Amino acid sequence: MLLIGAEDEEKWLAEGIAGIQHNAFYLHRALDSNNLRDALKYSAQMLSELRTSKLSPQKYYELYMRAFDELRILEMFFKDESKHGVSVVDLYELVQHAGNILPRLYLLCTVGSVYIKSKEAPAKELLQDLVEMCHGVQHPIRGLFLRSYLAQISRDKLLDIGSDYEGDADTVMDAVEFILENFTEMNKLWVRMQLEGPGRVREKREKERSALQELVGKNLHVLSQIEGVDLEIYKETVLPRVLEQVVNCKDDLSQYYLMDCIIQVFPDEYHLQTLEMLLAACPQVQPTVDIKTVLSRLMDRLSKYAASSADVLTEFLQVEAFTKLSNAIEKVIEVQVDMPAVGAITLYVSLLTFTLRVHPDRLDYVDQVLGACVKKLSSIPKLEDSRATKQVVALLSAPLEKYNDTVTALKISNYPRVMDHLDNGTNKVMAMVIIESIMKNNTCISTADKVEVLFELIKGLIKDLDGATDELDEEDFKDEQNSVAKLIHMLYNNEPEEMLKIICIVWKHTMAGGPKRLPFTVPSLVFSALRLVRQLQGQEGDIVGEEVPATPKKIFQLLSQMIEALSAVPSPELALRLYLQCAENSKAQVTAIHLIIGALQRMNVFSVENRDTLTHKTTGYSARLLKKPDQCRAVYACSHLFWVDGQDGIRDGERVLLCLKRALRIANAAQQMASIARDSSGPVTLFVEILNKYLYYFEKGNKQITAAAIQHLIELINTEMQGDSATSDAFLASTLRYIQFQKQRGGVMGAKFESIKL
């Protein structure tokens, strides 16, 4: 067959139309003069135009419609026996005298419809005869249109018959049988179109076929409209027969279209009641059929149906819709080996959507779906297909959206296992979705277990996954990490103990995040921890004397760890700010300051200027602590900031001395306050402590710390001691003993200490 030009086709169509018009003119004349003979002759000639093989389905349809209109007029004429004087029975024979089959059958159908209406013969026999005789046209397009004509012209009669309950159910069955038979034959013809002609025009052919699908589907539509077709008939006759045809025709286009058609035209209630049968057909279709779309649509319809009323839901339970669907999907996936992963996952998404809509209370179902998905995913290599991953994201997002409560999702055991199968990028996307869901719904994650699960889920954001080498977009990364930070605020429990656990777990996870992530996550965690501290202090009175696992001390230790970790990375300014934040708390501040100092001392990444700012601030804070002894201790501790051991360490002896002197001043002030209040002997201890610092720097070789200064301090202590009890004797004594020891040791150190007189 040559590929024909559109121009030629137009010409042929025009010729055909002209032929029809020409004969229709004489036909009308014959009808006007009640001349049956001529009417038959010209109508047959007119219909002969439909014998053409030159037209594409669309053009043929145009031609067909012209003839169709004329046939309606002819039908009216046939109906009126007074005009032609021939009984319908004779007419039925008369039209069969035509030599050419196509005009003959068109005429036969036309008379047949009049015959049925007249009720002079059983409709069943007539219908059977018509549908049988149409076998004569085996040319796909011509056959399809002929049978479509038959369906069209008999439609109103069928609806009458089908709705006629007067007799028994047989009449309904007659109509049904007829339509099914016609449908089967039409489908066969339709499928056969595919086989016609050479393979190279296949695509064109498929397009042409799609243009004709309505003709085939029309039959199903009529079936659905017949009132008499109740569930019983549908279940026992209609569906099995239609499905048989669908399965047996082994044609992609047909199977897809018809399955979809079944789902669309028949009521949902029927689908629900015949679910098993319908689903059983799905694995039997050709492997290339896009059955997933069909199933998705089915589930979509069913879930909408379920939503329509509460009564319906019990039906769903009765027929075990979920189990059936789930089994069917499994089978389809099993059978369609070549189905890309995206297909399988799409199916699971649909099933999940269905489950969520129909059985929102059945978390186990959700879990089951995800489990099946995991199984599928583990059987294939890591997902490469972007559409597939998109579907997985959809799959995982669905429960989140549905439950408005991420905690529910956390209970689903297969959830993380599905996530494991995602590539890193998608994993992050998914993690983001989870976080967003939590944020959106303001969900509070309140137990350590849940937190553990949650962080397991979003680990893609928390740390570098294995083999993650992809270039990160800076913006995205920031967004992600900010989200994690926000998430940390959503973790909360009133019980300090549990809260501490939560914090520990979060820390455990975030710790692994590496230098790039910590600056984002640690602050949140720190604030969270601080909040806990405040809470503890608020209820301090109640918990005194008990074995409390969560004490501020512990928390601060943890905090210190955190911030230290942070300081190891290049964002110490942040670390400092955090320290300061920590330090704003009252009693705990001391500890904090010490920690800060400890950390700061070991940091060597700052520019000189920055460091100055930091140290200056730290010292300032130290001096502003609430209690004098605390101030004192903090300040002398600050001296370490200016004296760092090691090769490149800072050794600013002058400022060390300044710190120590300042500490002394504070100690003095404390001494005065103590003497006024006759309070404890603390201040003397302070002096001894300061002395120890002096000695330390002296040993380290700080030129600013002179033996004279030490000498002076010892004397000062001694003076103070006289007016006081011997509380700090031991400390002082051991200090003095140490000096003594150094003196006697000799060497460089001994020489240094020589000048100190005790």
Next chain:
Amino acid sequence: MNYLVGAFKPPCNIFISFTDGRSRKQVPLKKENGKTVMVALFQSQENIVGEVVVIEPIHGKKVEHNGVKIELLGQIELYFDRGNFYDFTSLVRELDVPGELYERKTYPFEFSTVEMPYESYNGVNVRLRYILKVTISRNYVSNIVEYQDFVVRNYTPPPSINNSIKMEVGIEDCLHIEFEYSKSKYHLKDVIIGKIYFLLVRIKLKNMELEIRRRESTGSGPNTYVETETLAKFELMDGAPVRGESIPIRLFLSPYELTPTYRNINNKFSVKYYLNLVLVDEEDRRYFKQQEITMYRNLEAS
């Protein structure tokens, strides 16, 4: 003038009519000149009764004659043997003794239970006809003769045995079909019902039709002439079937001018009917299978 005109006209006119002519069925008969006239229809064993009217001669002339007779003749006329008639039936009734005719005279006649075994037939090479021939014999001048055709049709009861025709035919590895006609014997207004079942289709068929063919053979031995006509071409199928397809046949015979099957009529001729199933492929090659069917005339159906 009148005399001259009268010289070329027969001196008197003869009319032949049947007693039951009004009620008797008339059927069309094609004459030699191509015109169709309606004539009376008889069947074998019937009484052929009627009367011959001789109109008186013009101008009161007398016609002398050697007697008036009526003959019933059954003739077979073979066209290739022009001019030769074979009378297979010849019955004579004397109507009048020799004398003179001078006034209108009516002669009744009757042939009782006439044996007319063969039907009237008008074929391509042969004609079988029945005539009544009235002759007024005269001396010295030509006889006055008048003919009246009539048609004989014989009805047969439905055959007691009427098997279906069923056959599987094909071309190896190309086309295998099985066809079935419900009967082998049909009456003239019958319907051929059947089915063609495609067992194997490896060639691209375009359509399929059923032909009714009439085979008329005349003469015998080396002088046999066979003439085949296709009386009907009836399209059974449009397009290419696939394996397993079965195509219905329903062909009404009434629109066609058929006769019963005639076998060896008086050793002069035979007329047989065949159903020819023709399949045409896309290259217009024709594959066919011909089957003889027997036609008979059935009283009820006619």
